[in-house]
Amino acid sequence: MTPFAAGFLGIACLFVLLILRTPVAFAMLIVGFLGYWALEGLRSAGGVLLTESYSAISNYNLIVVPMFVLLGNIASVTGFSRSLYDAAFAWVGRFRGGLASASVLGCAVFAAVSGSSVATAVTLGKVALPEMKRLGYAPGLSTGSIAAGGTLGFLIPPSTGFVLYAILTEESIGRLFMAGVLPGLLLTVLFMGAIWMISVLDPEAGPRGAPVALAERFRILGQATPLLMVILLSIGGIYVGVFTPVEASGIGAALVILLALVRRRLSFADFRAAVLSTLSTSAMLYAVVIGANVLNPFFAVTQIPATLGEGLGTLGLGPYGTLFVIILAYIVLGMFMDGLSMLVITIPIVFPVITSLGFDPIWFGVVAVIVIEMGMITPPVGLNVFVVRGVAEGVPLTTVFRGVMPFLVAMIIGLLLIIAVPGIALVLPNSMFG
Numbered sequence: 001m002t003p004f005a006a007g008f009l010g011i012a013c014l015f016v017l018l019i020l021r022t023p024v025a026f027a028m029l030i031v032g033f034l035g036y037w038a039l040e041g042l043r044s045a046g047g048v049l050l051t052e053s054y055s056a057i058s059n060y061n062l063i064v065v066p067m068f069v070l071l072g073n074i075a076s077v078t079g080f081s082r083s084l085y086d087a088a089f090a091w092v093g094r095f096r097g098g099l100a101s102a103s104v105l106g107c108a109v110f111a112a113v114s115g116s117s118v119a120t121a122v123t124l125g126k127v128a129l130p131e132m133k134r135l136g137y138a139p140g141l142s143t144g145s146i147a148a149g150g151t152l153g154f155l156i157p158p159s160t161g162f163v164l165y166a167i168l169t170e171e172s173i174g175r176l177f178m179a180g181v182l183p184g185l186l187l188t189v190l191f192m193g194a195i196w197m198i199s200v201l202d203p204e205a206g207p208r209g210a211p212v213a214l215a216e217r218f219r220i221l222g223q224a225t226p227l228l229m230v231i232l233l234s235i236g237g238i239y240v241g242v243f244t245p246v247e248a249s250g251i252g253a254a255l256v257i258l259l260a261l262v263r264r265r266l267s268f269a270d271f272r273a274a275v276l277s278t279l280s281t282s283a284m285l286y287a288v289v290i291g292a293n294v295l296n297p298f299f300a301v302t303q304i305p306a307t308l309g310e311g312l313g314t315l316g317l318g319p320y321g322t323l324f325v326i327i328l329a330y331i332v333l334g335m336f337m338d339g340l341s342m343l344v345i346t347i348p349i350v351f352p353v354i355t356s357l358g359f360d361p362i363w364f365g366v367v368a369v370i371v372i373e374m375g376m377i378t379p380p381v382g383l384n385v386f387v388v389r390g391v392a393e394g395v396p397l398t399t400v401f402r403g404v405m406p407f408l409v410a411m412i413i414g415l416l417l418i419i420a421v422p423g424i425a426l427v428l429p430n431s432m433f434g
Helices: 001-019 023-039 042-057 061-078 082-092 097-113 117-134 138-152 160-169 173-179 180-199 213-239 244-261 269-300 304-314 318-332 340-356 361-375 383-393 396-421 423-433
Strands: none
Touching: 001 023, 001 269, 001 304, 023 042, 023 269, 023 340, 042 097, 042 269, 061 097, 061 117, 061 160, 061 213, 061 244, 061 269, 082 097, 082 117, 082 213, 082 244, 082 423, 097 117, 097 138, 097 340, 117 138, 117 160, 117 383, 138 180, 138 361, 138 383, 138 396, 160 173, 160 269, 160 340, 160 361, 173 180, 173 213, 173 244, 173 361, 173 423, 180 361, 180 396, 213 244, 244 361, 244 423, 269 304, 304 340, 318 340, 318 361, 318 396, 340 361, 361 423, 383 396, 396 423
């Protein structure tokens, strides 16, 4: 069997293992190790397993993940996330669909704390969905806004998606974080625009909330200000070059813990729960990185990335035609796979193709993350849809999927804008790093 044929057999086995619900980290580890053994021998495969595993877990940049996850968990258990939502509602709740718009704004801000799509959807869903139900919001609009808003956790820094992309491609985490800021704000605005249009077409779907006096709005905003300052300090510190992403994550986590202690909101039981949740999430991500590091040498030996690039080149589609094919493949995969699985499996294959076509790797990281975000709300898997369905009592799954369709259109518009105007993603990292 040729190395190329072995590579395709390995990919087929990988998908079979995933269909059988094997954890993605172990599926990649098994295929990578056994495939490399078949092609290069047991001694070489054992060396790859040891060296790549050590290289993965000793990567200093990966400290970003547990620190920002801890920051988000502390903010969640102490109720700081509720203050973000209350502040957003106080300012936009009086408009049509204001509660749904406040939910999207809350998701955007909490995404800058947690870096996790699922955590964002669950946290804001528990806070916002009961309120929207009480005010008579249409179930599709309420659940759809939370499911779509939750995807911002995968794009707005600190994004675990960008951390993994940086590790897999050896790109700068700081540049990727900055590249996600404006696209994240763009999608937030587009989501709010979709809510406004739905509410105008069907006023009963998104009724206005009670107006809040200006003084009360500032009072509520003041309650959320300390956490907002932690976010601005962490992300802003990266932008101005005061902190590296790793330093920013540690400072952010320390500040939010200090803030919780000063306000007497953090009990030992809450702190223990937050730490255990952080350990669980971080262990999963570290395992995924180890699996990807073992799988990548197998793909390199099979020459699949190079052959795929040559094959796409012979089609004569040009750079943007090839990009369209890659995006289409991502969309199809997103219907059946979760985001992290897609990222770690596909990037080693498509990244050499993208760079050979002359596309900026930082820009493509943003494009890939947005397309993966789309998969989080696309049937039949739609991880965020299932997460929100678990929080929203009595709402059928079909209703949630119908509710996310306008937001999926908004994401497509945002993606097309970023492809047409790459500067949306690149202006901040280019200005930061010269």
